[in-house]
Amino acid sequence: MEKQNIIIKKVKKYRARAWRPPGGTWKVAYADFVTAMMALFLLMWINSVKNPGEKAGIAEYFKEYNVTKGEADIKQKIDTAIKKLNIVVNKSDKEALNVRAVFFDKNSAAAKKIVGDWQNQVQLKLSDVSNQVLIDSTDDGAITIQLVDNEGVPMFPAGSSELTPVAKKILAVVWEKIKKEDVKIAIEGHTDAYQYAASGKTNWELSTERASAARKELERLGFLPANLVRVTGLADTRPISSDRYSPSNRRISLLLYYFTPPNF
Numbered sequence: 001m002e003k004q005n006i007i008i009k010k011v012k013k014y015r016a017r018a019w020r021p022p023g024g025t026w027k028v029a030y031a032d033f034v035t036a037m038m039a040l041f042l043l044m045w046i047n048s049v050k051n052p053g054e055k056a057g058i059a060e061y062f063k064e065y066n067v068t069k070g071e072a073d074i075k076q077k078i079d080t081a082i083k084k085l086n087i088v089v090n091k092s093d094k095e096a097l098n099v100r101a102v103f104f105d106k107n108s109a110a111a112k113k114i115v116g117d118w119q120n121q122v123q124l125k126l127s128d129v130s131n132q133v134l135i136d137s138t139d140d141g142a143i144t145i146q147l148v149d150n151e152g153v154p155m156f157p158a159g160s161s162e163l164t165p166v167a168k169k170i171l172a173v174v175w176e177k178i179k180k181e182d183v184k185i186a187i188e189g190h191t192d193a194y195q196y197a198a199s200g201k202t203n204w205e206l207s208t209e210r211a212s213a214a215r216k217e218l219e220r221l222g223f224l225p226a227n228l229v230r231v232t233g234l235a236d237t238r239p240i241s242s243d244r245y246s247p248s249n250r251r252i253s254l255l256l257y258y259f260t261p262p263n264f
Helices: 025-048 052-064 067-084 093-097 109-125 127-132 165-178 203-221
Strands: 133-137 142-148 184-190 228-233 251-257
Touching: 109 127, 109 133, 109 142, 109 165, 127 133, 127 165, 142 165, 165 203, 165 251, 184 203, 203 228, 203 251
Parallel strands: 184 228
Antiparallel strands: 133 142, 142 251, 184 251
């Protein structure tokens, strides 16, 4: 009997691996790329804004934004911005684009910066009468520039609406800065408590005529009437000194609005 060769076969068994979906690393990379592009376009848009007030307003928004407050916080900030910009939601996009920069309040960085710029202008060009040019901001976002009388240095002769050389000098310096900026202006005339009934005028007529004289001087310098909000005479109803007869109450107030002014 012939001897048979024994053949042993070894069979390797492969365990089937569980199916896994394709890797998602590319998705993360793509999301990062899109986010970077959005940030780039946002930066380009902000950089294209030429109005300093608009840039300051944008800076104020992002400074106060808090991502941890989520969607409710975003909605609240949008609603607040709409109210302060005087935008009505049913207005056309064209009208909305014409809205100027907004100061969120008189203590905002935007308002303080512009007040500081005006004060620097006054100190540089009007150092000899800088104590007669008062600059501040109001609760509705206006920058106020007040030309006040000082003993012996009036803005108008007593009982007159004719500007003195000092008043014209101040208005000329104010105009140098106004003409470089996109603002609306309101002009107010004020008097002290002395009455000038003998001349046939009350303080109401006198304060109105003085405000109008300031308007005419600005227009002579180049100010466009289309950018005028109002001209008002307030007589002695809004003194800035506790002494109602103080020379400082005799003044002209220029209210500069760097955004759409409120309705009057």
